[in-house]
Each structure stands twice: as structure tokens, then as C-alpha cells.
Amino acid sequence: MRKILKIYKPFTHAGVLLAAQYRINFIFFILGDILMCFINYFLWKAVFNSGGAETFMGFSEVDMVSYIFISFLTSTLAYSDGSYAVGEEIRDGSIAMRMIKPIRFDLAFLFQELGERTMSLTLAFVPLVAGVELFKFFATGSFRFSIINFVLYLVSLILAYLINFYFNVCYGYSAFVLKNLWGSNFLKDCIVGFLAGRTIPLAFMPPAVGAVLNFLPFASLTYTPVMIYIGMYSPAQIALSFALQIFWLVFFIALQQIIWNACVKRLSVQGG
């Protein structure tokens, strides 16, 4: 383990340097996303105002606001570029340059991305959590921050990121077949976003659909951590969702390995 850290740490370092090169880009990106958040916020505010009821499908207005901003935070932090990075290297053939190094691709990509992520971590995390908690304080008049839920949320978030990363790497390997991932990546992001509960909470779905979606890996990406954060899950539900998250993580790591082994055998490097 220590050896792995030593070998792959420079990738994280390089990732930080890379992210620093494109920080302006990143800030615009985040600003765009935050605007989307506020659109969502006003939309739900209108729903609560017109309904007149205190709660909507078990969510109070405060819960909903927390859900919107924390799901945004979660999907930003658990976001993975894996499919794009892997797909692009396969498309232009530079994957060959990784194969001539005594390293594992998944780990090299992972550690590099972690480095690139540190920026979004520091830029988005503190202001958003502080903002949500302040809002809750002013809306309810009391301070309701739960340290336990927050720690559980962090664990769940890390699992969510790892699942998302390996899922995206698996997906990126489809470039071996499709050769170009531009279009399909876009479609994937939309579908995954919906299934992960980024658009509307999965609890709002019809019960049968909701049950299925809860079991699918996508719920583990955003919905599970957010529900833990806003305190909607009972301890039993939390335990179950951790088990599910670990299951999906192992599943995607194994799948990634299988696909990789199969692809390498029939690899044709594009160009030169």
C-alpha cells in the first residue's frame, strides 16, 4: 500500500499542477453549475408556495433546499472525467504511451484525477456546506448540523466517487469499439444524472420505479450520500446503502479489469 502511494503520488501532484493551469476554466464551469442550482431552487420554491402544504412527498422546503445544493455539491465532487480521459487516450492512440510504463492505468488515472479534484474540493466544498447550514439556521431558527451524518456523508461521498470513477473507466473502454466517445458521453451523463437523482429525488418516483432505481449503481453516486447528509435515512437504511455502495464498487473494479484484459488482446492502436 505504501509502495502504491509512493509510485502514484506524483500523478496526484501532476494533477494539481494541471488543474492549476486551467483554474479560470474551472471557475466558470462551477459558476455555470451554481446558476443551474438557483434555477432549481426557485422552481421548487414555486412548487412549495403553490401547494400550500408544509411538506411535499416527505420533504420540507428546508429539506428540498438542502437536497438541491448538497446534490449539486455531491455530483461535483463525485464527478469523474474517467470516461473522457480514457476514451480520448484510446481515440488518439496515446494509450500506447501508458502501456510502455510499469503502471496500472486505473490507478494512474485515479491518482491524477484526485489531484485535479483537490481544486474543486477546496473551491466548492466549504462555501456550499456553510451556505446550506446558514440557510437552514435562518429558515428554522435553530442550528441542526449533525456531525455524525456529516462524517457518514463523507464516507458515502468517497465511495460514490470511486464507483463513479470505475464506472466511467469501464465506459471509457467502449472507445475501443466505438473509437469516439463524444456523443455517447453526453447521452450517458444525462441518463446517469437522472438515474442518480440529480434532477429530482428518487423518493418522488413511483414506489416500484424508485425501488429499482435505489438498487441500481447510479443511486449510489448522488442520491445515497445526499439522503444521508440531510438525515432522511434511518441507521438501517444507511447500513444497507453502504453495503450496496461497496458491492457496486467491487463490481465495477472487477468489471474494469475484465474489460481491460479483453480489450488489450484485440487492441489496435490508432495512428502511427
Add this chain to the structure above:
Amino acid sequence: MIYVNNLKKEFKKTIKDPGLKGSVKSFFKPKTEIITAVDNISFHVPRGEILGFIGPNGAGKSTVIKMLTGILTPTSGSCEINGKIPYKNRKSYVKEIGVVFGQRTQLWWDLALRETYTVLKEIYEVDDAAYKKRMAFLNEVLELDEFITSPVRTLSLGQRMRADIAASLLHSPKVLFLDEPTIGLDVVVKDNIRKAVKAINENEQTTVILTTHDLQDVENLCDRIVMIDKGSKLFDGNISELKRRFGQSRELRFVPYDFAAVEALDYKTEFGLGEDDLELENDGHKVTVRFNSDTIPVENILNYTLSKTHVKDINVTDADIEEIIKGIYRSEVKLDA
């Protein structure tokens, strides 16, 4: 050191009819065709040798290199390097080799060059003392100092290639693969790179496999050449052997006082030659006769020419390696291998 046995690689290729209709058709019902990029190639390279791997574009050179470096898995046949099979024990195998693909880079595009070396140092587990010594040596042969702090994307092609070669040598590999290392470089940089490769080969007994289109590389560096075309091996031997075997063609050039008198020269009848054995070219400034010194001794052709014409100037030259290889690529030289 390096054993290659009946190595073969086939690719499946989708054939598409031209135009939009063709695209739509191939989307639903792709037609495929098997292409043999490398066909039963065998050779052996002893430790410390520099092997030149040459052939025209699309001959399969890069495919062979990719199989030897563990990137591609051969369809059939085998290769063994340092007692390892590249595509089977990839991770432990690549620790002992260095690879440079002239058309790609292993450097981190957006980072200062030095960062790439830091990452490589950890990947190959080079300790601090060895790293320092190594960098000093590479600096000396490749002169990296002037641009080591610049981002890689700002380097010129020549600097980038030097940096890439240094990156492939950081861990003192036993085998170095250079795929077109001098592509697109000016003569001075080419010369520097050749000197560096030579120095590393001599100092460390590094085995080098080099593909190139620049025959100066071959003449200056290689102990031996393997020539391939259309996936098959055409020639395997050293340069003097190549010259001896295919290099009997000579060129006689002379400037006569009277160009009309050249008409009277009839080499073919005089020496009883076939249509392809001799080539005569008269461009009004000089006369060039290409012939094979096996069929016509140089003395005879000179005597005959001088007896028929008065010349201002005359000389006979050896065909250079470039001419020979051009001949082989165009299949003008009959191969009796």
C-alpha cells in the same frame, strides 16, 4: 537477448463504401476484411547491438515495435526479450525497456519538463542518488538544461525529442526502442541524437532497436539492418553485406565533346545484354550509364566508351545505400535471399 519467432499480426478492418450511403450501410452491416500487417517475421538481436529496422511507409515496422514493447498482442508467433514475453508480463517487462515513439510523446504536455522526470523517477523506483547521477549524464549527452523548466508544449520538436529520449533512458533500460527518433528534425539535432544514442550504447551496452527513414541514421549507427516490406522480411545482415549483395550496380558518368557521337555507343549489342541490364541517359549536359559490375567489368565498359568517344570528363561511382534501398523498395533488385 531478443528472440523473435514467426511473429504475425492481423488486423480486422472495416471497409466502408464511399459517401453517405456507404456510411449508413456500414453502420448497420459492417463489412470487415483481415489485413496482415506483419507476416512471419523472425530475427535475433544479441546484447549491445544496434539494429536498424527499415522499410517503406506502411511496411509494418511500427506494428513490430508495438508487439515487442508489449502494446500489441501478436496473432501468432512469439517474441522473448530479456527472458520475458512482452504482452504477458507487461508490467515487469516494461521496467527494463525504454521506448520512444517519434510521433508521440510520453512527456506531460502542460507541465514543466522537470515534472515528467519526477513522475518517471517514482514510477521506475529510481532512488535519489541514482536519479541525480542519471540526470547529470543525460544532461551532458542531450543538453536538457536550457529547457528543463519550460512547459513541454512550448518546446521545439528537436528539444522535445531530446527530452523524450532522456525520459526513456532515465531508468537505465537494457533495451531501447526508438521508433523514428529523427523524424522532422534538422541535421544538427539529428547528429546530436545519433551521438547520444551511440554514447549510451557504448557506455552501457544498451541494445537498441531503431526504425527510421533516414538512411544516415542507419549508416552512422547500425551494426545490422533488418529490412521489411508488406509485413515480410526482405533482408537481414550488416551494411557491407547489403552493399556486397545488392550494391554491384555502378554509375558511369561522362561528358563527351560531341553529344551526337553518343548515338554510336551500343552497349547492349557490344556486351550482349538484355533490356533491363543497362540504362543509358543523355540529358545534353552529361551521359549517365547504369550497369552491374558483375555483368560488365568496369574496365571493359571504360575501354569501350573511350574507344568510341572523346570525353572531357569521366567517372565511375558506387551506388550508395540510399540507391540500393530505393531499388529494393521498388523491387528492381532481384532478391536471391
